[in-house]
Amino acid sequence: MWPPLSKLLERLGRLAPLRSFFSPPTGGAWVVGDARAPDALGGDTWMNFLAPDALYDACGPHSASPWLPFHAPTLFSALECTHARAPSGDPALHEIDQRLAPDRRDPILDTPEWLAPGTLAIIDLDGPRSVAYGAWLADMGGQPVCTFDNWPHGRGLLKPEQTLAALLRYAPVFQRRRADLTPDAPALWLCDRTRLLGRAPVPTDFDNRYYLDESALPGPGMMRQHGVRTLVVITDPKANALAPDLEAWLFDRHNDGFSVMHAPIDAPHLEAAPLTPHRPSFSGYSDGLHRSDAGGFGVLIPEPSSSGG
């Protein structure tokens, strides 16, 4: 841009009254889903899950599961703060819905070989697809554990309301298998791959990125205690690499003696192959991804835990 013009625009941009004149009044409002969309089973059963705790229970593990402490209530809790709540109408999810149709399912052929007790699977896709694949695998006997630890905001850098809409869309699918669920069913960790989205935030962004920490992923002792021997990570092959926080955790678990497998979603039956995680560039709080002073990432801060005391 012509430098004097760019400078003028920059100066104008610093004038808050002008900025607020051109901006929405509060920036906090957000909408969940598409009011015209049905749920994944084609009906309106999703309306039974409009209370945050009802949706949380439907999309979570068995009530006696050892993994219940990792099922994060944060995003579910946001459901009470908007009246605009409906299932996701995202056309990209239709393909997964096909797999859920009774006439398309062959439980023997469809069920991935690794989906059995002793396995903990981590589905690390963008939030809505993570929920969709989680529903499909839950329908075949897995128990979901949601790690969505952020809130929507009208100016949010991430759009977790889309994940919330997907949870509403698939809640009837999760729910229909709950009667058969057992506490030792293979765990399905549902993660939002965009949690560490790399775009640099601008000052007006509400930076709602986060990373998976010790409260989101179990330690080696706990997994061994509950018979977990194999970790399967499910990703989109279009994503070039594992998310750094997840790779750090997998690297450590691989060194602890767990078998680590990788199942790309373009494999017809989610076949998994052995994976050797690389030494991570991210090692918890000592390197790289500290949260920044403005609540997101970027500038390192010395404190590893939350802001309060």
Added chain:
Amino acid sequence: MRAIDLPYTRGDWDALLHQVRWRYHKWDIYVAGRHTLPPEAIVLSPSEHAEVVAIAERLSRVIDVAARRVAAAPHLLAQLDIPPVLYPLLRRAAEVPLQLARYDLHPTPDGWMVPEFNEDVPGGFNEAVGIADQLRVPGYTLPNLLRRAVTDAFAPYRRVAMLFATGYSEDLQHCHIIEDWLTQAGHSAVRGSPAHLTRGWRHFTVHGGRVDAAFRYYPGEWLPRLPNLDLWLERGDRLPMLNPISALIRQSKRLYALWPELLEADDLAFIRRHTPHTRAFAPEEHLPELRDHPDRWVLKQSFGRMGDSVYIGAIMKPEDWAKLLSEAANKPQGWLVQRRFVHEPTAFSGGPRYAAVGPYVVNGRFAGYYSRAAPQPLLTHEALHVATLIEAP
């Protein structure tokens, strides 16, 4: 002080926690897979409660005296490890009367001891009020004053900004419950990072909406890295805020090393009774003693929270202690040494734990409890929250 199991069945306690999670927004009931809200309580006798309240309210007054003197004396301010760019703002903000603090009182053979103050961004509101609102135990009372104290503090201000580090859901949950209280009391609230504060026409704005005051759940020492630092420096004292930026003076653990220069004899005697001997870390002077007697000393940084940056020689491996001393000696500014006191364990039904009662103080007055217990004499974010009951007289 003693501990009891609460007379709740597993089902009743789960039902209570269900409310704490969904009505009071306590999302991290579990930390690293471990439950942090057991059905247990600390019990104080009426006289112990009265003593704790008196200590907390007097601490608040004494710290106020000390903080005002520090704000007026640049050479003292320079000793607190506060970013120098904030000095002018701190001096101007010293008169703002809003305060929300918590002091964690540790039982010792010689009485209550307070190793540091939570004056900048104290936490724990969700479980403190969420449990206190619901808990009923015959024969005991439970002081539950925080909600009223906070809404009273904001009474003059209609539109309140909730300013926090937006990447932390654990900080959002604190802002969320304060926002609930304020909106139910007729205020409006808007959420944002301190970076979202802008200057409007004769008022402040956040996301384009006018705000009259702010609840700040964002450590003051992080302010210098904000992209809108200029605005904060120029006008930060004009936005009524709980807590004001001047709370940084009260928060710095280095304030402990300045008591003799700040207090009159009576207050000095009181503060010496309830705070451990503390010195700014001077490697030449302190290293030999720290190396020879790790069991006597605690090394900490000026602004850590929730047990971050607190290192107790007695519970560290010798090689870790030696490494820490070496690191601190390389960059001594920001470190302080504190004499370790004997934190008496409390007998819980599951075994001994190290408990501390945490009275809140809002604008100088006691406002309820947030008490914790841990298996080691160090309270971190993994410590258990336990309710605080007072025996009926």
